[in-house]
Amino acid sequence: MRKAANHKENELPSFDRYYIELAEAVSRRANCLGKKVGAIVVVGNRIVSTGYNGVPEGMTNCMDGGCKVCYEKKKAREKNKQDNAKKNGSGKSYDDCICVHAEQNVMMTAARFGISIESGVLYTTFQPCFGCAKQMLQAKIQKIVFQKDFIPPSELWDEYQEIQDKFPGGVWKFENGGSIEMLSKKRGAIEHVSGQTLVVVKGNGAAVR
């Protein structure tokens, strides 16, 4: 038997890493002046749809000035640098422009081509916004895995949490180290996924390790 020269090199990535990295690759095609987001839906361990954010097909691209809101936000960010952009909640509720979100696109592409996403797992590079989260719930996505945090506006937090709690497979945050933590329902429980001990999150998102 040949000895593995480098164990790490020969180690396969977990499926969560595999899919989240593919969602990252998809996000590179995003055409939006705001966050670049990529999403994929996996059914039966197969990718059935991909999506990134940008204006609806046939419209002037966001990066070419096609989305007025994104353009104004970008200008404001440049003017105020980060301080005011954060204070004014730029990106706080990113559902107010003509750009279609990656998660909406991944679901609508499936609809357009007649592919069922029921019981699918949706991998996305950003935690879904309030609107996308409720749409995923209605589309019967059973589990969400995301990479970067999105904190919804405080007035929507309780409802957002309620929606997250409804996903039967939970809502999980993928850490780049490979660990994965659940932000929903099974708060309080410790589980194992891909050999990793899960970290459980309580209340308003503070991690409990």
Ligand SMILES: [Zn+2]
């Ligand atoms: Zn945009």
Ligand SMILES: [Zn+2]
């Ligand atoms: Zn969204």
